[in-house]
Amino acid sequence: MAKILAGVGTSHVPAIGAAIDLGKTQEPYWQPIFAGYEKSKQWLKEVDPDVVILVYNDHATAFALDVVPTFALGIADEYQPADEGWGPRPVPVVKGHSELSRHLGTSLIFDHFDMTIVNEMAVDHGLTVPLSLMCGQPEAWPFKVVPLCVNVVQYPPPTGARCFDLGKAIRKAVEAFDEDLKVVIFGTGGMSHQLHGERAGMINREWDNKFLDDLSADPQRLTQIPHVEYIRETGAEGVETVMWLIMRGALNEQVEEVHRHYHVPGSNTAVGHIILENR
Amino acid sequence: MVTTKHDYDDIPGTYVFDFDKSHDGYHLNMFCMSLLKAENRKAFLADEAGYLQQFPMTQEQRQAVMDRDWLRMIQLGGNIYYTSKIGATDGRSFQYIAGKMCGMSQEDYAKMMLNGGRPADGNRSKSEWEGEKANG
Ligand SMILES: [Fe+2]
DSSP: OOEEEEEEEEOOOHHHHHHHHTTOTTSTTTHHHHHTTHHHHHHHHHHOOSEEEEEEOOOSSSOOSSSOOSEEEEOSSEEOBOBOSSOBOSOOOEEBOHHHHHHHHHHHHHTTOOOEEESSOOBOHHHHHHHHHHHOSOSSOSSEEEEEEEOOSSSOOOOHHHHHHHHHHHHHHHHTOSSOOEEEEEEEOOSSOOOSSTTTTBOOHHHHHHHHHHHHHOHHHHHTOOHHHHHHHHOGGGGGGGGHHHHHHTSOSSEEEEEEEEEEEETTEEEEEEEEEEO | OOOOOOTTTTSTTOOOOOHHHHHHHHHHHHHHHHTTSHHHHHHHHHOHHHHHTTSOOOHHHHHHHHTTOHHHHHHTTOOHHHHHHHHHHHTOOHHHHHHHHTTOOHHHHHHHHHTTOBOSTTOSSGGGOGGGOOOO
């Protein structure tokens, strides 16, 4: 049987990808960000998952405004790194686990989550930056990926409670998959950041860290946070953090925080990262 | 016109990209989307006004693009993930655009971020802004 072993939360700032690709990770500006992922890379190597379910959002790359799917599940065999306007990132092709994806799609829809199904999609920094942060620069990614793309660009994104419930349904589906697979789920995006308007640059370190605390201490509280609070307290684009709740919903009620990292700034954004293991 | 009140209307310096904004900015944003292709970036830079004519945007939106008035584009329905593609076409960093939107030089904006960013205190509600000025 397939089993979800752990969850990873991480920001997916595009400039972090550029810093990796341009060999700047040891520069004083970037070094403290990457230092916080050293333990994570080691941890992931030891867990050695077969599949990562990667929850992220597309940033006007594969999807535009003509059609806006709230939850889009990739079921392809592979996904190409996208050209976001300055050429694709020099990272390996992302190999899908199509069978698991198709099983998830079926199970989720029968579980009342009406997923949009995607057979072909380029993946932008939202998906590839977390892979780089957690794996470094390998020749090939060391696991297969099931991409789950969430709309957080066009307001309103799905609610925190809905995201959490989707996580639960994902867990149920994974556990019904008839192959021995070690699965880790990533929730990405966030943490506090506002990228537009006269209030650009907003960061709320205190709010972010309370969120990180409550991922293990009180996830139910997090599911009740309304969008307006994310926007007011953490910046308009900080509402991305709602995606972490899909990851959290897919884990046990009791989890153990095995690693945390928080750093400001990563370009315009607070970089937050956590690893939660099922207990 | 129907004016709906939103719980986020009171947040200062923030233009929540809801369906109304998205509807107003659709063609502006889809123009930005076209800049994902290298040949379109070239064509746009060679003849901005001519290129913009292909998209049924308002003249005000076209002018904001040509003026690189980043805040105005947002006010007219642009979304930052889209309008930043114009910045990329110009070879501008994101912090340059962000600084422009809040009336700061790129250098001052970068410094603010290094110092922990713009605080939430003093920036949660419009009543905290004197004359619509952000608290740094
Ligand atoms: Fe994002």
